[in-house]
Amino acid sequence: MSDAELAFAVVENSPLAIAVLDLAGLKVLAANQNFKALALQVVLEGQSILNCLHEDDHQRMKDLVGPASGLSDKQARLELRLAPHPDGPWRWMLASATILPESSEGEPGRALVYFTDIDAQKRRELLESERAQRWDYALVSSGLGVWDHNYRTQEFFYSQTWRTLRGYDPASPVPFSRTQEWLQLVHPEDRDHVAHAIERQKVGDPDYMNFEYRERHADGHWIWIECRGDAVEYFPDRRPARIIGTDQDITERKNAEALLAHTRQRLEMALATSKIGIFEHVRNSSIVYADPRISEIYGFDDRPESFEIRRALDLIHPDDLKRIMTISENLIVNREPMTAEFRVYRENDGALRHVRHLIRLYNSGTDDEKVIGINWDVTEEVRLRQDLVTAKQLAEARNFELDRAKSDIEHAALHDYLTSLPNRRFLEDELERRVGVAAKTGTKVALMQFDVDDFKAVNSTYGHAAGDRVLRHTARVLVDMSKHNDFVSRVGGDEFAMIVSYEDETGKLEQMARRLQLELAKPLSFDDVRFRISASIGLATQENEGESDAASLLRESDLALKSAKAKGQGQIVVYSPDIRATHTTDRMPSDRLMQAIDQDDFVPFYQPQYEAGTLELHGIETLARWRHADGSFGEPASFIPLAQSLNLMNMIDASILSQALEDHSHWRETGLNPPRLSLNLSPHRLSDPALITSLQKMDLSAGTLTFELLESIFLDEQDDVSAYNLRQIRRLGINIDVDDFGTGYTSIIGLLKVAPNGLKIARELVAPLPHSHEQRAIVKSIIEIGKTLNIKIIAEGVETRQHARILTDLGCDVLQGYWLARPLPAQAMESLLRRKTVEASA
Structure with a gap:
């Protein structure tokens, strides 16, 4: 057998489907029986292999073995779908292609293609891939x-x-x-x-x-x-x-879930608070499902979660049962929520309770309709309504009395109880109304104010009953003497007022005032005693320039009355601008003092104190000065009496203390090492309950401050607040010195009780020392008392060198006076401290 025959036999008997293709046109040049079986009636030799391939795989075959595939002597493979006819069934094949060597005759290029059946395997892969893809999609979408x-x-x-x-x-x-x-x-x-x-x-x-x-x-x-x-x-x-x-x-x-739980909690709390019970009843059954509050309302001690509906119906008042049953029937017919109120006898104690009932139908989508409802006990509400009805009836029965009482109250609110005249409130309203009317009609309004002279003497001499007799007499005279449209009122105490309308001259008003005085001066009898009274009268009219409203008339007539009383009894004064000027002038010192406090015009001055033996700087006394607008400074004598009369010393003391501490802190921060400050503390300030709190806020350092207190005002007799403040002052590290010692009446026991740190000998005792042996003996006794009690002795009023020598010889510890240094402003005191610091370091 030749090699060609052997090769053909191998190909023909191969289990693979094999075909030889023309590379140029993809025509089948030769095929074995297996390929012909797969492509039966579809591809014959000489026809294109594409006829037996799935349409989507045509290009893939061209890419595998076509002219543009680039395939030479290499082998390539891919997966294709092959079928014996165009409609399928398609079978997955693994196609492997090999380029055959070119023949010597120059025939076109050929490829040997092997087809392996992988249909079952491929379909399993595709199925698994599709399943995995569906699973991925499901996971992503979920x-x-x-x-x-x-x-x-x-x-x-x-x-x-x-x-x-x-x-x-x-x-x-x-x-x-x-x-x-x-x-x-x-x-x-x-x-x-x-x-x-x-x-x-x-x-x-x-x-x-x-x-x-x-x-x-x-x-x-x-x-x-x-x-x-x-x-x-x-x-x-x-x-x-x-x-x-x-x-x-x-x-x-x-x-x-959290929102639902929160909502459920709030709903449960609302239901528990309101004591509303919820129940549910399936129409076709006799069982009612209810919460514990339904059991509370109906008195079920066993608190069942469900019970026979008859158990609740048997408790309803017989007069209400038929109505409730009718309402339930109407619910089924009308299918609208129904509400009712009925009475029940509680099961456990038989108490009669009133229950409000709200029900509605609910269809859950099944055949069984439910009746869902709520009940709540309204017994107290019903009782309240009954009480309100009773109260209304009582109120209606008393309406007549209330109307009458109303008029009495209104009259009492606007009238004086003793004279039945209108009171000040009525006067102000009426004066404002009349001034408004006068502005429209061109008429004028005047206001007279009356004050019974020496009224307190009547009360003290003849008794308050006589005083009331005088007030009623004055009211009657004013009413009898007034014209039909005048308005008379009692504005308080022994003061009365009258609104008078006039047209031209004010002289007639003065004549009217004199006639009133004459009538008031007629003798009065009381308990067989005859006496006379007089009255001072202040008159204000709309003749004056400026405002002429009701408030102005009241103010001006009041000033005129004060001016009349200042002139003596039985005087008549008509208001003029000069009266206001005089009043304003009298007020000026007080106003200026208040303004000075508001503008921080009170500033500290500092007077040094020196050691008697060495004349080294020992301390600094802080003094208050009033800084005037012209740059001058007022001495304490020019403002302390007025400030004390107006209770303003506390404010001045607090301001001086605050400024002095700021200066002391500044000197210390600049390295000047200032000695202890001493300040006068007024009696009012010492008894101020807020003193200690204000000192605690200042964060004082120990050794910074000494308070000088007048000997005559605190040692022997102290109120509780002053005594407490003294104890707390010591706990804050503040020293206590007695100022002006020798001018008061302090006992040795009082001195021992307070135990001051220093005694300051009054200048009245120091001044006569150069020419009075008696004064020297007195001062020496004070110094010996101080030494015995371990109290430092300070002498003020050191005006000459002779004063300083005598006091030093007598054993005085500290000296202060004009011979040593005068009071200095803060800047000059700083310069002195700076000079002393330089001298100490030299």
Whole structure:
């Protein structure tokens, strides 16, 4: 057998389907029986092999062996679908092509193509691929993130959805490499539970394959994750070797559950508070399902969750039962919510209660319709309504009395109880009304104010009954003497007022005022005693320039009355601008003082105190000065009496103390080392309950401050507040000195009780020392008392060198006076401290 015959026999008997193709036109040049069997009645020799291929595979065949395939002597393969006729059935074949050597005769190129039947295998692959694709689509659409933990190979897989639901880039690696790192992303409250669940999963505990927890999203917020897993492979000891599971974002569900729980809690609280009971009854049954509050309303001690409907109906009042049954029937017919109110006798105690009833039909989609309703006890509401009806009847019965009382109240609100004249409130309203009318009609209004002279003497001499007799007499005279349209009122105490209308001259008003005085001066009798009264009258008219409203008339007539009283009894004064000017002038000192306080015009001056033996700087006394607009400074004598009369010394003391402490702090911060400050503390300030609180807020350093208190006002007699303040002042590290010692009446016991740090000898005792041996003896006695009690002695009023020498010889500790230094403003005191500092360092 020749080689060609042998080759042909091999090809012909091969189990493969083989065909020789023309590379140029893909014509079948030769084929064995197996290929012919596959391509029967479709491809004959000389026809294109494309006739037996699936249309989608034509180009693939061309790419395999066509002119543009680039196939030379290499072998290539691909998968194709082959069929014996155009409509199928198609069979998957693995086509392998080999280029045959060219013949010497120059015939066109040929390819030997082998077809291996892979249809069953390919269809299984396609089916598996389709199933896997459907599974992937299902997972993506369901929002489930897949994870695969292979503990055998230590490979951990997380799907794109798993990454996406956590906000990670699907193409990037996860931001952790170990379980402990991932646990840091779990909510702290869930971390221990999740770590425990993972450990239990690793030992195969089925109770921990599913759990919920919170994990931090990539953008920072927390999301709820539902984790479900199961073991798919096991180690020999039956521990899970591989666990596959899914994660799902259940944040919306958890939020909805939380909202639902919160809503349910609020609803339950509302129902419990309102004591509303809820029940449910299937129409075709006799069973009622109810909450515990229904049992409370009907008195069911056993508190059943369900009961026969007859049990409740038997408790309804017989007069209400038929009506309730009719309402229930109407509910079925009209299918609209129905409400009613009825009475029940509670089962446990037989008490009669009123119940409100609201029911409606509910169809859940099944054949059984339900009646759902609520009941609540309205017994107290019914009783309240009954009480209201009774109260209304009582109110209607008293309407007449109330109307009459109303008029009495209105009259009392606008009238004086003693004279029955209109009161000040009525006067102000009436004056405003009349001024308005006068502005429209061109008429004028005047106001007279009357004050009974020396009225207090009448009360003290003859008694208050006589005083009332005078007031009623004055009211009657004013009413009798007034014209028909005048308005008379009692404005308070022994003061009266009269509104008078006039047209031209005011002289007639003065004449009227004199006539009133004459009539008031007629003798009065009381308890067989005859006496006379007089009245001062102030008159204001609309003749004055400026405002002429009701408030102005009241103010001006009041000023005129004060001016009349200042002139003596029985005087009449008509208001003029000069009266206001005089009043304003009288007010000016007080006003200026108040303005000075508001503008911080009170400033501290400082007078140095020196050691008697060395004349070293010992302390600084702080004094208040009034800074005037022209730059001059007022001495304390120019404002202290007025400030004390107006109770303003506390404000001045507080201002001076605050400024002095600021200056002292400034000197200390600049390295000048200032000595202790001493300030006078007024009696009012010492008894101020707020003194200690204000001092505590200043954060005083110990050794900064000394308070000087007048000997005559505190040592022997102290109120509780002053005594408390003295104790607290010492606890704050503030020293106490007695000022002007020797001018008061302090006892030795009082001095021992207070135990001051220093005694300041009054200047009245120091001034006569150069020429009075008696004064020297007195001062020496004071100094010896101080030495005995370990109290430092300070002498003020040191005006000459002789004063300083005598006091030093007598044993005085500290000197202060004009010979040593006058009071200095803050800047000059700073310069003195700076000079002393330089001298000390030289």
